[in-house]
Amino acid sequence: MHWLYLAIAVVLEIAVAVSAGKAQGFKHRGWTAATLLTGALGTYFLSRALLTFDVGVGYALWTSLAGVGITLLGTLVFGQQLTWHKAIGIALVIGGVVGLQLTSAS
Known part of the structure; x- marks a missing residue:
């Protein structure tokens, strides 16, 4: 469930x-509200995931995968x-995320 x-x-x-x-x-108020709401909900779900993941690994996964997703x-x-250059950066981020997950205790 932590992956979800x-x-x-x-x-x-x-x-x-x-x-x-x-x-x-x-x-723009509507987009401001969307920013605050999605930020709060994202933090909530991150906190749920961090009940299982190591904090450093979970946070690194969250920020890295979101960064790749935003770029794509x-x-x-x-x-x-x-x-x-960006494509190489994305590949390095993905490799780093995989490496973190493979070496973590979760």
Whole structure:
């Protein structure tokens, strides 16, 4: 179940990034509310996942996977450019996340 909680937290963290960008410095109330709500829910699900994961590993998984997701979403949906430098960075992040999980006690 902890993997499901972590996956939900990652999706919500991606939603935080999108909402915060659309809020434009908290000028748009609807997007501001979405940012705060998804941030709170994401933190809740992260805290549930951290009941099983080591805190350092769980937090690293959450931030890394969300960062990769945001980068890919930006490329696929928002027309941002995915350079080979970014692709290498994504591969390194994924390799680091896998390495953390393989060496953790969970």
